[in-house]
Amino acid sequence: METLYAVIDEKNPDMEQIKKAGEIIKKGGLVAFPTETVYGLGGDALNPESSKKIYAAKGRPSDNPLIVHISRMEDLYRIADPVPELAVKLAEAFWPGPLTMILKKKSIVPEETTGGLETVAVRFPSHPAARLFIEAAGGFVAAPSANISGKPSPTLASHVKEDMEGRIEMILDGGAVGIGVESTIVDLTDKEPVILRPGYVTKEMLTKVAGQVEVDRTILQGDAAGKPKAPGMKYRHYAPKGDLTIVEGKQEDVIREINRLCAEKKAAGEKTGIIATEKTAELYAADSIKNAGDREKEETIAQNLYRILREFDEEGITVIYSEAFPADGIGQAVMNRLLKAAGHHKIMV
Numbered sequence: 001m002e003t004l005y006a007v008i009d010e011k012n013p014d015m016e017q018i019k020k021a022g023e024i025i026k027k028g029g030l031v032a033f034p035t036e037t038v039y040g041l042g043g044d045a046l047n048p049e050s051s052k053k054i055y056a057a058k059g060r061p062s063d064n065p066l067i068v069h070i071s072r073m074e075d076l077y078r079i080a081d082p083v084p085e086l087a088v089k090l091a092e093a094f095w096p097g098p099l100t101m102i103l104k105k106k107s108i109v110p111e112e113t114t115g116g117l118e119t120v121a122v123r124f125p126s127h128p129a130a131r132l133f134i135e136a137a138g139g140f141v142a143a144p145s146a147n148i149s150g151k152p153s154p155t156l157a158s159h160v161k162e163d164m165e166g167r168i169e170m171i172l173d174g175g176a177v178g179i180g181v182e183s184t185i186v187d188l189t190d191k192e193p194v195i196l197r198p199g200y201v202t203k204e205m206l207t208k209v210a211g212q213v214e215v216d217r218t219i220l221q222g223d224a225a226g227k228p229k230a231p232g233m234k235y236r237h238y239a240p241k242g243d244l245t246i247v248e249g250k251q252e253d254v255i256r257e258i259n260r261l262c263a264e265k266k267a268a269g270e271k272t273g274i275i276a277t278e279k280t281a282e283l284y285a286a287d288s289i290k291n292a293g294d295r296e297k298e299e300t301i302a303q304n305l306y307r308i309l310r311e312f313d314e315e316g317i318t319v320i321y322s323e324a325f326p327a328d329g330i331g332q333a334v335m336n337r338l339l340k341a342a343g344h345h346k347i348m349v
């Protein structure tokens with residue numbers, strides 16, 4: 001299949017191309033599109049055949065449900081019932097934006113889209129091109145991240161091209177995404193709201209609006225903690241090809257230990273990579289040293305993380321060490337993704 005490619009300027013979007021992308025979705029095809037979190041791989045959420053195609057294009061297990069993207073608040077009522085008062089409050093506070101809510105689904109949403117579940121994940125993204133595209137596509141776009149299952153989520157259109165060229169009808173290139181990690185997922189089908197996946201919208205932000213908010217206990221621990229409630233969280237996600245280990249401790253100890261481990265691995269014939277930060281990058285020795293951003297501004301690390309993991313793959317890095325980051329605010333999402341990428345392999349020094 002030939003994959004069409006269109007660059008979309010956020011400030012002056014080419015409506016011709018957006019319309020073309022919408023028509024592809026309406027006809028049952030797939031289009032990758034930018035959002036404020038990561039690139040999504042979209043299909044018609046109300047068409048079971050489209051959802052099957054999404055799973056096939058990603059190589060994703062079909063028990064791992066998709067998020068339905070809408071572009072108008074009122075469309076929530078067409079796919080979810082009941083819509084509790086809390087969902088409306090959260091929508092008022094965080095939509096459009098990087099928050100996904102789990103609600104009971106209406107029968108119009110096929111089980112192919114929800115991985116057989118009676119609930120549906122809904123998000124109203126803020127990215128202007130995403131909103132125009134969803135509208136052009138008929139209002140309900142099922143979209144997981146636009147990567148091959150198991151690879152880091154795409155934060156640039158070139159990542160999407162690498163994974164999806166020839167597998168989907170079209171790619172909308174909106175440049176680098178703003179946030180860089182996937183949306184926060186909050187389950188509203190229990191008595192208390194539960195965060196199933198941390199993201200840009202933090203527990204503290206949700207608590208201000210919702211009062212009590214729980215965090216699924218599998219989030220920052222390994223699989224040993226139990227079965228995650230978001231089916232997707234049980235798969236080894238976000239994984240680079242190289243063997244990734246997180247090293248945590250006092251900064252000078254971390255630097256010394258990572259340098260020691262890299263020297264040892266290099267001597268054993270491995271190609272070594274390090275995820276460092278602005279202030280530490282020049283203190284390391286390895287084949288590839290990445291500056292992930294400013295430790296004091298963790299949103300910069302969120303923006304860079306997936307790109308760095310993909311670059312290590314391109315460079316053929318076989319062993320990777322990363323500094324650890326404080327797990328507060330967006331840092332919780334960063335550490336959650338990093339721990340998953342590392343298969344929960346962390347050493348303390």
Ligand code: AMP
Binds near residue numbers: 144
């Ligand atoms: P991705 O689209 O790659 O960001 O992955 C979507 C995530 O949302 C996966 O981790 C899914 O397991 C989760 N998800 C989607 N729908 C539901 C649902 N109805 N209940 C719980 N988790 C869901």
Ligand code: MG
Binds near residue numbers: 144145153
């Ligand atoms: Mg994903």
